[in-house]
Amino acid sequence: MRRTIRTLAMTGMLALAGTTLLSATGAQQDQDTPRKEYSDKISSSYNFRFGKDRPFIPGSAKVEGDEFVQPGAFPNAKYCAHCHQEAYHQWRQALHSNSFRTPFYRTSVNILIRTKGIEFSRHCDSCHNPIAVLAGGLTQDSHVDRKFDSDGLTCMTCHSIQSLQSTNGNGGFVMGIPAVMVDEKGNRIPGEVPYDEILKHSDRHSEAVMHDFLRTPEFCAACHKANLPDTLNDYKFVRAFTTYDEWQNSKFSQRNPLTFYSGDFTTCQGCHMKRAAITLPDYGAKNGTFASHRWLAGNTAVPFYYGFDEQLEKTIQFLRSGNFMNVDIFAIKKAGDDKMIAPLGSVPYELKANDSVETYVVFQNKNIGHSLIPEVRDLYEAYAEFIVKDSAGKEIYHSGFIKPDGMLDERAHSFTNRPVTEKGEFVDNHKVWTIRSVAYDNTVQAGRSTLVRYQFHIPANAKGPITVTAKVNYRHLRQSYLNNIFGKDHPLYPLVEIASRTRVLNIGKNPAGPADPSDNPDWMRWNNLGISYLDQLQYVDAVQAFTEVIKLRPDYADGYTNVGLTNIQWEKYSSAKGALDKALTLSPDNARALYYSALVERRTGHTEAEIADLKKVVDQYPQSRDARRELGISYYQQHNYDAAMEQFQKLQQIDPDDLAAHYNLSILYRRMGLKDKAAEQQALFVTKKFDPGSPTYSLTFLRQHPEISTESVPWHMHTDNPHDQKPMTPMAPQAGSAYSGGTYR
């Protein structure tokens, strides 16, 4: 009898356990079977061009379970809007929801589809329309209902990502089966759930849709970093863009000791998802505020086209309010006089009518966490405008104007680039698979500055003051791209002035005056000039500019470090050492100075000091790619291969595309007998390294486009004045002395 009772009890317990297990996993199993059926059906007609085990190549998107997912598995945004009205309202007007459907995107992806085939668009749509990719919709004779296209990156695409791949980009995420709730055991419940269940268990809703990584820049890197793989272009790995790496190299990441300036730690979300007071109900709000789902940035084209006036207004406000750029009309030079009158406003000078004046304008990328403009800057139009007017308001000189046909003045200074094909033709219409080289790139990286020179002539009859204005303007997108999309009959798209500065130049005496509160202090003005000269390879002028910084701030270690690093680039190592030693006297253990000091010590054969310095840098900045790279090289040169390998492996964790890491690891692994790993790294190096033939494509383009070949010379001058017509004669060789450290002939 007892045995019977025990047996019955055991059976009952087992049954109960089985039922519990079934209810917890039942929901998952309910999803598994239809998903398998769906996946099998899609697979029967899917184009597995890139291999059955790589259904989403040339994109990097991955999904749990490795099978296609029914598009209906993703609850749509209107479902979420029931409780998250503020989020929905913002998202609907923002770029992410319009990532697929906009004509600005469709025009270029359609060219890819028509030219190569829809299967290649899996590269683009891994980020622009992941549901289409994961549902198996990007194939000929697709049987996928594409009603989700309107929603692009919908709520449950971001909020269903379960993990991130390494920061390779191209859709570097692992998507889970969408779930808005977990059960009491933490198992995800696929699909939609009644709203009252969510409200009863909001913690389980949060557990399903929120992850810590959503707040990190690495999450953004899944798509805001892209390359063009050989599966797309039948060529090799080509870097497309990497906003993430630009951020990581900026002051805002606090991961790079080599920035010219420092700043508070700020993530992508910190700028682009600022908390603001809600205007509509939202259960996700905290204390009446909500992290913005507008992702305000530079795109004015989408809200303009769709009539999202609120988004357009806020985008323009964002561009203007962030103190992102500083424009400094820094100096003038009169023709025939080598003396630079600078910093303008801080020193007295005289001007006469009929003077020819060179103006030095420094544009500083002051507070952007990435370059101006990041990503596809061949399509975006950020440019400098420079206007000189007489006292009656009549224009004397104007560079960077918009022509009647809406096109930008060809000779404007444009912060753009020009990707070209192997025939040296500009890659218009974003046909990225044809890119083989970049003929020039006039971007300004985060924290850096660029010097643009303008020359104009003061009329002989000028009496009153001359007004000089320099601006940074932005248009999303460039006019010729808009013409390709719409034909020429489209309205003028918004032009936004991001930053500007005006100075008044008197004919006669110009005394020094108080600084404008919006101007940088003089030491920073000289520093930015020095940075500009450095990037334009004008080392003498860079050292002189940085020396002015030291005069104004003799206790500023970075001033000396800047002299040091300029001399390193100039290969004047003994001069560099003097400056760096001074920097380290003022600021011992200064990582920036230590890094450059290590490079000098390497040149002079002081290996122990070199390694000690780099180790200190790595201790302070463990995610510094430069320090890891150089320390790896140092160890390699010492035949300390284990230590070298460790550094390059860590470097590869920071940047999986780092070329030095691939190169050195391929050698180190081979030395260690790890042949497979060596071969893998070697193959990655080969596909990612610079193509030595590519400069010829750039040169072909520049020969055919003199207006741009001028721009590609770093120290070019913008002017309407005719060139001196005297014939050029070769200079006779001259002996002379270097600035320091020796003589040269």
Next chain:
Amino acid sequence: MRHLRLAFFVFVAFLSATCHADSLCPWINKATAFGVLGVSEESPMASVSELSATVCNFTYRDGNITRELRITVEQAKDPEQAFNAYKAHCGKDGNSLRAIGNEAVMCATNKGQGEQVFSRVRDNVFTITLTTSAGNDPTMPRDVLIEKAGLVAEQVSGNLF
């Protein structure tokens, strides 16, 4: 035997026509088109006809209800004039549609049991006609007709860009 042979050839010809027609609407796929009509593409009540680069016709028939989606696309020598001619069909009842092609207008048709969209993408002019035969079609009330016609217009214009 002769009848069998004839039947066989007719069958093959029908099959060829159907298979050929199946793949010839470049502006919207069948799954999406029939999704708009409220049915799966595999349903026996779903049928296609006149599929080409210039005309796509999708039909759903269930008893007394017939829903139809018709898409026409033409490349016009004078696209502005062609669009205006189509736009005239709507007359004063036409509502401009934002963010469809270069320009677009929508109006009711079929005595209020349908919606039409006329639009232009560069030099291509297209029309969308979405109709239901039922006066009070529970699946396609007026607001749903308007929404779905807009959805189709967005699909077609997106593929034309």
